[in-house]
Amino acid sequence: MTRLSPFRIGQIVRKEVRQLFRDPRSRPILFVAPLIQLLLFGYAVNTDVRNTPMAVLDHDRSAASRRLIDAMEAAGYFDVVHAADRSAELVEYLDRGRATVVLEIPPRFGRDLAAGQPARIQLLLDGTDSNTGTVALGYARRIVLAFGLEEGGRLELLEAGPRLEPRAWFNPALESRTYNVPGVIGILLTLMCLLLTAFSVVRERELGTLDQLRVSPVRPAELILGKTIPVTIVALVDLALITAVARVWFGIPFRGSLMVLLVVSLLFIISGLAAGLLISTVSKTQQEAFLTMYLVLLPSIMFSGFFFPIHSMPELFQWLSYINPLRYFMEIVRALFLKGAGAAELWPQFGALLLIGMVALGWAIRRFARSIA
Numbered sequence: 001m002t003r004l005s006p007f008r009i010g011q012i013v014r015k016e017v018r019q020l021f022r023d024p025r026s027r028p029i030l031f032v033a034p035l036i037q038l039l040l041f042g043y044a045v046n047t048d049v050r051n052t053p054m055a056v057l058d059h060d061r062s063a064a065s066r067r068l069i070d071a072m073e074a075a076g077y078f079d080v081v082h083a084a085d086r087s088a089e090l091v092e093y094l095d096r097g098r099a100t101v102v103l104e105i106p107p108r109f110g111r112d113l114a115a116g117q118p119a120r121i122q123l124l125l126d127g128t129d130s131n132t133g134t135v136a137l138g139y140a141r142r143i144v145l146a147f148g149l150e151e152g153g154r155l156e157l158l159e160a161g162p163r164l165e166p167r168a169w170f171n172p173a174l175e176s177r178t179y180n181v182p183g184v185i186g187i188l189l190t191l192m193c194l195l196l197t198a199f200s201v202v203r204e205r206e207l208g209t210l211d212q213l214r215v216s217p218v219r220p221a222e223l224i225l226g227k228t229i230p231v232t233i234v235a236l237v238d239l240a241l242i243t244a245v246a247r248v249w250f251g252i253p254f255r256g257s258l259m260v261l262l263v264v265s266l267l268f269i270i271s272g273l274a275a276g277l278l279i280s281t282v283s284k285t286q287q288e289a290f291l292t293m294y295l296v297l298l299p300s301i302m303f304s305g306f307f308f309p310i311h312s313m314p315e316l317f318q319w320l321s322y323i324n325p326l327r328y329f330m331e332i333v334r335a336l337f338l339k340g341a342g343a344a345e346l347w348p349q350f351g352a353l354l355l356i357g358m359v360a361l362g363w364a365i366r367r368f369a370r371s372i373a
Contacts, residue, residue, distance in 0.1 A: 004219065004221060004222055008217070008219075008222050008226075009222050009226050009229075012218065012222065012223060012226025013226050013229050013230055016229075016230040020196075030192075030238070031234075037188055037191075038184055038242050038246065041184040041187070042181050042184065042246075043177075047135065047176040048175060049077060049136050052078050052132070053081045053098065054078040054080050054100070054101040054102065055081060055089070055101075055102045056104075056105075057083075057086070057087060057090055057102070057104045058105045059104070060106065062109060064109060064114070065105045065110055067151075068121070069105075071146075072103065072143055075143050077136065077139040077140075077143075078136075078140075081098065081099060094124060097126070099126070100125065101126070101140070102124045102125075103122070103123055105121050109121070123140055177252075178252055178338065180306070181250050182246065182252060182330075182333045182334045182336075183306045183330045183334060185239065186304065186330050187301055187304075189238065189268060189272060190301075192231075192234065192238055192272075193231060193235055193272025193273050194297060195293065196231045196234065197227065197228065197231050197272075197273050197279075198276040198277075198280045198283065198292070199289055199290075200231075200280075201277070201280035201368075202286050202289045205284065224277065224368060228277075231269075231276075232266075232273070236262075236266075239262075239265050253338065255338065255339065255340030256336030256340050256341060256342065257336070257342060260336060260342060260343055264332050264336075264353065268325055268326075268329040268353060270357040270358075273364075274361040274364040275296055276293075277365070277368045279292045279293055280368065280371075281371045299324075300324055301326065303321040303324045304321070304324060304330050305331070306330060310327065325353055325356045325360075328352050331346075331349050332346050332349050332350070
């Protein structure tokens with residue numbers, strides 16, 4: 001078997017780097033666009049509930065009821081937009097969407113609270129947006145619990161069950177941004193690998209230069225290495241930039257090992273390169289490559305656990321997620337950032353990522369070599 005030539009690989013790498021940076025408009029796409037996307041994802045993909053419009057009906061009108069309303073507003077989760085005089089107004093505000101939450105405080109509320117007796121309140125939520133309703137109810141329970149302990153009485157929602165005192169580890173403030181931003185790293189790396197690998201090959205096919213490479217002494221394996229090495233370098237640079245912005249700008253804690261992050265990112269990039277090569281083998285034009293890329297990218301994101309928990313999906317989709325490398329990368333990177341986990345705790349995800357990457361890369365190389373032979 002003919003040995004690979006480092007010289008020919010180096011020449012292809014040199015050509016690819018020149019082609020990537022020849023156009024002044026390509027540099028912002030390679031290094032600035034991922035940062036902009038990280039900022040957009042970091043601020044826009046936010047499931048925290050703030051300033052939720054709330055209507056209030058206070059039958060008691062005591063000092064204790066006013067303190068409870070003030071406590072609801074002071075937490076920053078609720079914003080009192082209307083003080084009702086009758087129960088029908090609360091229903092009207094819910095029906096018309098003017099309020100997401102309505103709070104009704106019954107008579108004798110302050111007297112029952114001062115006497116140490118169960119002082120109950122009623123909280124109604126607009127369940128149209130189930131996520132907002134669930135999160136708002138959780139916030140309300142925490143505020144009511146804290147207020148009841150402070151007042152020294154027993155304060156409960158009408159539907160409340162046993163009293164408990166929750167405590168969150170790894171993300172004490174329960175901020176969705178702290179959970180989402182590390183996952184954005186995987187999405188951006190996937191996008192860059194697919195974009196650069198698939199389009200570079202299809203562009204050469206459209207320009208006719210791929211036919212010139214077929215009759216040159218360059219072997220298919222050398223061509224593949226020459227095209228993927230620059231993409232790997234660009235992806236690693238983007239990884240460093242994105243991680244720095246996540247740490248400095250968003251204040252996301254990083255409790256793990258940078259070396260472990262580098263190794264797992266390399267394994268994940270291999271999977272992205274393999275997917276890009278596979279797209280290049282089935283696409284004849286750049287438009288076709290673009291459509292195929294999103295046909296791969298969107299299901300990868302949906303089945304990764306970024307937007308929706310995998311355990312809540314139908315069983316068929318849970319099984320499909322096992323062949324998605326983005327799923328394992330997100331589990332690893334979130335554990336590295338938030339929990340400080342190491343390779344000993346994450347070896348199943350490492351193994352799955354390595355297996356998928358090797359199988360996908362071998363398949364992609366075989367198909368790519370056959371397509372240019």
